[in-house]
Amino acid sequence: MHDLARHLCDLAKQRGAAFADVRILHRRSESILVQDGRADKLAAYADRGIGVRVLVGRCWGFASADSLERSRGEQCVQDALALARASEEFVSDPAMIADAAPVVAEDRREPQIPNGAMPVKEKIARLLEYEHRGRAVGGDAIVNSIVNYSDGIREEVLANSAGTLVRTASARAVTTCMFVATDGQILQRGTEHRGILGGAELLRQVQPDDYSVRAAEKALALLKARPAPAGRFTVIFHPSITGLLVHEALGHNAEADGVWAGQSILEGRLGEMLAPETVSIYDDSTIEGAFGSYAYDSEGTPSRRRPIIEKGRLVGYLHSLETAAKFKASPTGSGRAESYDCRPIVRMSNTFMERGAAAPEEMLRGVDRGIYLMDGHWGYVFVQKGQFICHAGQARMIEHGQLGDALRDVSISSMTLDTLKKIDAVGSDFEMKMPGMCGKEGQSAPTDCGGPHVRVGDVVVGGHAAQ
């Protein structure tokens, strides 16, 4: 495949491209859905193809085909050149590419249990065990249970006209579970997710007590919880909510393509103090086995740890080859493409806040009335406005420095820069267990996020009733 990739780069160059890169990708995965005691849906997916990106004059062109045939690849080169030429006269912000040294490398991350080596029957048995253990916690109160698992491998060849040739193979496995419980009046659900850069060994690593049992217990606890109050509160974030904060509120704003496009509240703020000195935030794709890790990005740049905020100060953005050229910065290995039919765009990997010095239990002290937000579910951000939203699956009231009533799931909304400044305690603990697929411009990328417990003064909580 690498000969074909090199040939297509050369062809693009011969036909007038100032720069070209070619991605040849092959993905295979399988999934199992266990529901209400049965292995309900078993599925297999495979795709392969070629993506060709060219820089002609001032514009990019991109074309893809779901075939590894030489003639289809050559047609992609032709199409990509024509697309760039058709658009070039209307470009107001000329495309650029960093003058990075060529990288020639191969990296194969074989899972401990190779793809397909664990029989489907064994996987099903393990998933049914997870489900059974979760159901046993709630008995008849559990009305629906789902345990999902998928694993897959991704083989990629990346070549560019500067001489880069990177061959990678990586595997990922992920499992999610959901238990729905009822007291006869209302329904509540509890979920858990686990994911690794690896294979079916995930099913041996994840123990029911720390996974499905926890999810079922959450659903049952929520049946007894009351709706959260509405208004402004001092809040304490569980590490999963801290993860959503650093990913949604800060991380997306630190993606340099958005910064360059004038769509980030971090534009022009490099070097500024954005948070107290106790706050440091990193994006790191080198963490062994973490769901968002990789050896090389989709442009062939080696993986690395990327400081975003250090001791409260904004110190860097996440860069692709293009944004590095525009900002006269070093590429950070953050150019990721979901598949062969996608252009690389700037993405996060594993994003986290570093642990601080405060003992988590001490954070409650001095909070007269607040809310402890747990079980990060989801979040999103409007980078243009600097507004973010996080949803917590569970919460607890804080009254006079003590944890009080259990609260149902609730969302918070705030402005990124305000929230960072209002962090007044960073915990000495750390957890990163939020594997998921991050969406941007129609592409999804595996990421993880986390951090310590964090206390923030004054956040708007979207509860049901007045304080």
Add this chain to the structure above:
Amino acid sequence: MTSFSYLELCMDCTRKAVGLGAEWCDVAAGTGRDIAVSIEKSGIKTADAGQGEDVGIRVFIRGGMGYASVSGRDPRDIDEAVRRAVALAKEATPDPDFKRLPAPDPAPEVEGLFDDSVAGMSVEDVVRIAVANIEAGKALEPEVNLSGHVGLSVGEGALASSTGVAMETRGTDIFADIEALVKHGADTGFFYDFDFGRRLADCRLDAVAASAVRGARRFLGARRIKSGRMALVLGPLASYGFLGGVVAAANAESIQRGRSYLCGKFGEKIASPLLTVVDNGLVPRGVRSGAHDGEGTRRRPLTVIDRGVLVSLLHNSYTAGKACTESTGHGTHAGGISPTNLRPALGTRPASDILREVKEGIYLESGELRADPASGDVSVSIDFGFLIRNGELVHPVESAMIGGNIFDLLARLDAVSSDAREEPGILMPTLRIQDVQIAGAE
């Protein structure tokens, strides 16, 4: 389009699967061609094109389901996918609730789903639409930062099954979605707009940026508000998301499995009598229209909520078999259930009258107002909203949220407008809900 017969490919795969032991099988295959031009910083950023084919094979053995999909048209890959789908179905747990796949029920294709003028567009044509938008946006606001996409897709496909379903479809889609960011000093206004359709003549694609810019200007000067209970008026875009969430909760599988807040509500009053919502996949030129669903079941208009009462659930062949009823034609080929074009019944007074009566409230121009699918609890951000005072929009709001429960919101709905935004197949009226908890940051 291509001269290759996807129907023959589907029928061939079905025969092979049955030969390998499939008791029931259906196969969908097709090809698509896409062009997308992206806009960034009020200029053209890139032009992308892609062409792909895929085949999806679904097999049932003793009710257990195996599914395999593969891209491209390599016969070895496709044969392997057929074998894998059969092998996985054999591994799945037998499911006595599975009854049958749909029988053939031919119907003429809905009119207006394919447009030669879209299929014949070149990348230069798409670039011209993008440039027209940029120019129109900048004419209104020279310093505006526009971003977004203009694109099209042209597809054809087929579905065949072991029950004798054999059908071919083709369609076109064209769209523009553009975001506008306006900065006046430290103040930021941001909004978006879009247009889409099956046919070029149904769209005004070059007017999207100007609309987005006008919207962005309106969102300058956002301010915090106090918490309180007040009226909530949902503009057309917000009402579409709100009603879409309720109809999606009427998914029969979620209800049969006991995980939807609509469990036990079939035939019950769930909303104000002012609310009637029809799901109609047969609207000519509709973006979600088609004579059949993804399993080959013939579609028909379906009243989901009738004057506040939940009168229908959305079924595919599996859930219909389990409930001993007919599929409503909402099945997807991968086994899911999906709504089509939503058409709420309109009220008697225009949106302007409904707004004018509000003494204090929030106008939600756009944004997710969705409930937790199990509990029905609502806790969402007001992403694009205004404070209403004495019938007028006073200013945009920031850092404010809506809390409550879906049934309270549906019961307190007291107005549906007589006018609505219409996109091909879809109607989006204005709704008003009284006495909603708003959390503010002031």
